[in-house]
Amino acid sequence: MEGISPPSSSNPIVVKKIQESRRKPLFIKELIKSILEGNHTALSRGITLVESTATKHQQQAKELIQGCLPHANNSIRIGITGVPGVGKSTFIESFGTLLTQKGKKVAVLAVDPSSTLSKGSILGDKTRMEELVKNPNAFIRPSASGESLGGVARKTREAIILCEAAGFDIIIIETVGVGQSETTVHSMTDFFLLLKLAGAGDELQGIKRGIMEMADAIVINKADGDNVKAAKLAKTEFNRALHLYPEKESGWTPKTLTCSSINNEGIEDVWNLIEEYSTTVKKNNYFQEKRNEQNKFWLMQTIESALKANFYHQAKVKKELEKQLQLLQAHKTTPFEAAEVLLKITS
Amino acid sequence: MEGISPPSSSNPIVVKKIQESRRKPLFIKELIKSILEGNHTALSRGITLVESTATKHQQQAKELIQGCLPHANNSIRIGITGVPGVGKSTFIESFGTLLTQKGKKVAVLAVDPSSTLSKGSILGDKTRMEELVKNPNAFIRPSASGESLGGVARKTREAIILCEAAGFDIIIIETVGVGQSETTVHSMTDFFLLLKLAGAGDELQGIKRGIMEMADAIVINKADGDNVKAAKLAKTEFNRALHLYPEKESGWTPKTLTCSSINNEGIEDVWNLIEEYSTTVKKNNYFQEKRNEQNKFWLMQTIESALKANFYHQAKVKKELEKQLQLLQAHKTTPFEAAEVLLKITS
Numbered sequence: 001m002e003g004i005s006p007p008s009s010s011n012p013i014v015v016k017k018i019q020e021s022r023r024k025p026l027f028i029k030e031l032i033k034s035i036l037e038g039n040h041t042a043l044s045r046g047i048t049l050v051e052s053t054a055t056k057h058q059q060q061a062k063e064l065i066q067g068c069l070p071h072a073n074n075s076i077r078i079g080i081t082g083v084p085g086v087g088k089s090t091f092i093e094s095f096g097t098l099l100t101q102k103g104k105k106v107a108v109l110a111v112d113p114s115s116t117l118s119k120g121s122i123l124g125d126k127t128r129m130e131e132l133v134k135n136p137n138a139f140i141r142p143s144a145s146g147e148s149l150g151g152v153a154r155k156t157r158e159a160i161i162l163c164e165a166a167g168f169d170i171i172i173i174e175t176v177g178v179g180q181s182e183t184t185v186h187s188m189t190d191f192f193l194l195l196k197l198a199g200a201g202d203e204l205q206g207i208k209r210g211i212m213e214m215a216d217a218i219v220i221n222k223a224d225g226d227n228v229k230a231a232k233l234a235k236t237e238f239n240r241a242l243h244l245y246p247e248k249e250s251g252w253t254p255k256t257l258t259c260s261s262i263n264n265e266g267i268e269d270v271w272n273l274i275e276e277y278s279t280t281v282k283k284n285n286y287f288q289e290k291r292n293e294q295n296k297f298w299l300m301q302t303i304e305s306a307l308k309a310n311f312y313h314q315a316k317v318k319k320e321l322e323k324q325l326q327l328l329q330a331h332k333t334t335p336f337e338a339a340e341v342l343l344k345i346t347s
Numbered sequence: 348m349e350g351i352s353p354p355s356s357s358n359p360i361v362v363k364k365i366q367e368s369r370r371k372p373l374f375i376k377e378l379i380k381s382i383l384e385g386n387h388t389a390l391s392r393g394i395t396l397v398e399s400t401a402t403k404h405q406q407q408a409k410e411l412i413q414g415c416l417p418h419a420n421n422s423i424r425i426g427i428t429g430v431p432g433v434g435k436s437t438f439i440e441s442f443g444t445l446l447t448q449k450g451k452k453v454a455v456l457a458v459d460p461s462s463t464l465s466k467g468s469i470l471g472d473k474t475r476m477e478e479l480v481k482n483p484n485a486f487i488r489p490s491a492s493g494e495s496l497g498g499v500a501r502k503t504r505e506a507i508i509l510c511e512a513a514g515f516d517i518i519i520i521e522t523v524g525v526g527q528s529e530t531t532v533h534s535m536t537d538f539f540l541l542l543k544l545a546g547a548g549d550e551l552q553g554i555k556r557g558i559m560e561m562a563d564a565i566v567i568n569k570a571d572g573d574n575v576k577a578a579k580l581a582k583t584e585f586n587r588a589l590h591l592y593p594e595k596e597s598g599w600t601p602k603t604l605t606c607s608s609i610n611n612e613g614i615e616d617v618w619n620l621i622e623e624y625s626t627t628v629k630k631n632n633y634f635q636e637k638r639n640e641q642n643k644f645w646l647m648q649t650i651e652s653a654l655k656a657n658f659y660h661q662a663k664v665k666k667e668l669e670k671q672l673q674l675l676q677a678h679k680t681t682p683f684e685a686a687e688v689l690l691k692i693t694s
Contacts, residue, residue, distance in 0.1 A: 062684065065681060065684070066684075069678055069679065069680070069681065070678065070679075072678065073678050154683050157681070157682070157683070158681065158683070161681065210557065292675070292676055295675045295676070295682050296672065296675070296682075297682075298682035298683070298686075299671065299672070299675065299682040299685050299686050299689075301682075302682060302683055302686035303658070303686045303689060303690060304651070304654075304655060306686065306690050307651075307654045307655065307658055307690075308651060308654065311650070311654055324646065325643065325646070328639070328642045328643070328646065329639055329642070331416055331417065331419065331420050332416065332417075333416070334412060334416065334504070334505065334508065335504070335642050335643075335644075335645035335646040335648075335649060336501050336504070336505070336645070336649055337409065337412070337413075338646050339645075339646050339649035339650045339653065342646075342650055343650060343653050343654075
């Protein structure tokens with residue numbers, strides 16, 4: 001087959017670029033442009049795209065992320081957790097409004113592994129943040145749903161990138177204390193805030209499961225009316241409890257504050273605390289180190305999930321696993337011997 | 348090639364058996380026989396064989412385990428942990444001696460992931476259990492050393508099988524609180540005992556890292572002389588702390604006791620507690636369920652370690668991982684994109 005060979009003067013890099021731009025649909029280029037301009041509708045569309053499980057959207061989502069990445073990473077990512085009823089929405093409404101008054105752009109995302117069951121127990125009802133939802137400098141996105149926490153985490157991490165590219169400098173990731181969701185949120189945020197209530201045995205809830213150990217600040221909400229005294233007492237108690245934990249790698253000593261979200265009291269103190277934290281960990285380089293560690297964690301985590309999934313999803317493995325578990329139960333093999341048999345199937 | 352075909356009357360099962368017995372060296376058959384007879388020297392040799400990393404020993408070790416397995420699983424496996432200085436050796440000496448007086452056969456093994464560094468910080472010096480080491484109904488084995496906790500765990504689990512086959516009905520697994528070793532010991536024992544001291548800020552040590560959450564009993568050692576009062580106080584304190592944790596799957600409420608190992612006081616109470624536990628969990632079937640869960644855990648754990656090792660040990664993966672980590676740090680890729688690139692190498 002004879003053809004016209006390219007003129008020797010044509011630059012192969014330029015040729016490649018033109019070819020690539022032809023492959024990339026105009027739609028994604030436009031979407032990236034609009035997101036970078038801070039267009040909320042484009043941002044929403046972008047997040048919907050990265051959340052899509054349709055195969056045809058996956059290549060587009062990749063290009064979108066790739067286009068936004070160079071403009072991301074310039075925010076403070078704040079994780080907020082607390083049991084249902086602690087007033088997360090009211091707090092975020094009050095806190096977010098304050099930040100926009102200070103000239104910040106605030107995005108609120110949610111990680112809710114239970115949403116497939118409860119159909120959006122958090123942020124599902126946008127009206128719970130009446131003020132913030134109308135604020136042009138705020139962006140609220142209900143939780144990504146998904147079958148696995150890993151899947152939800154990926155979508156949330158990618159949504160963070162898009163929000164950052166759209167110019168949001170404060171990213172709030174909200175979660176409800178279900179299963180491992182706090183750990184997940186902790187592993188994608190710079191600052192971890194635990195919302196608490198005074199009394200009602202709530203003091204005890206934080207002690208288990210290492211949530212208190214993860215907190216950079218504990219904020220006792222609803223410190224208003226008859227509750228003020230109990231909140232102050234709880235503050236002392238939590239402060240004492242926090243001192244039981246070993247010093248944090250960040251060099252930061254977690255603090256306890258009280259606030260009233262409905263009265264807008266103590267909210268500014270929370271922000272001051274986060275700024276103090278931010279200054280500290282940017283100075284001692286922990287801020288960047290932690291983000292690098294988080295990236296590495298998610299890289300490894302994704303690889304290891306895939307390795308496991310690829311292994312266990314094989315029909316032969318499934319069948320043999322069942323057999324080996326029966327042998328184990330009958331004390332006819334050891335876990336190590338059984339593992340060897342299973343591993344031999346695929347090697 | 349023509350040969351003599353076997354007479355039609357020869358039983359293929361018998362033929363197979365004879366062939367197998369010819370393949371299995373006489374040495375292993377003799378070793379199994381001696382272990383089942385309760386010979387301590389044979390048991391020691393057997394454990395040395397399963398601990399060996401030499402390839403030629405691995406097939407022999409397998410046959411040994413296979414021969415012992417039908418005679419194993421008839422013990423109570425007790426995990427004992429506590430910080431250095433808490434008096435683990437003295438406690439085990441006193442506790443083990445009591446058990447032998449009750450007609451039990453006691454084996455003491457150790458899990459010590461740090462032993463490669465510290466050259467056997469626990470049980471390395473057998474003379475620390477002067478009485479027990481001379482006792483014909485006791486068997487003490489210093490810790491297996493190994494590069495990984497997984498490796499040490501496997502050797503310990505296999506040593507348990509051999510000890511059980513040798514007729515030991517109480518297996519004590521000792522560990523020092525280093526890294527993840529308590530979790531490892533917890534995942535291979537039926538009852539988990541945490542040794543503590545009164546005072547010296549020791550009350551706080553247990554609260555972090557979830558060790559207290561794993562304990563079925565907390566025993567405050569050295570409750571003697573001037574220490575009695577402080578020990579009683581600590582008992583009350585720990586009991587209160589234990590109540591903060593959610594109810595155990597076993598249906599068992601963890602208890603706190605005091606004892607003096609050097610004065611042999613309170614040691615019998617510890618045994619009574621373990622018997623009470625044993626009765627409870629055998630009745631509600633948790634005992635067997637937990638062992639099944641542990642077997643499954645070690646099966647999965649072994650498979651997943653192997654999958655990871657096989658993946659990350661590839662030269663191509665190593666090289667690309669380094670590259671992707673650099674791209675990550677420069678914000679030129681995402682953890683998920685990087686993982687995809689890496690996973691494609693081997694698919």
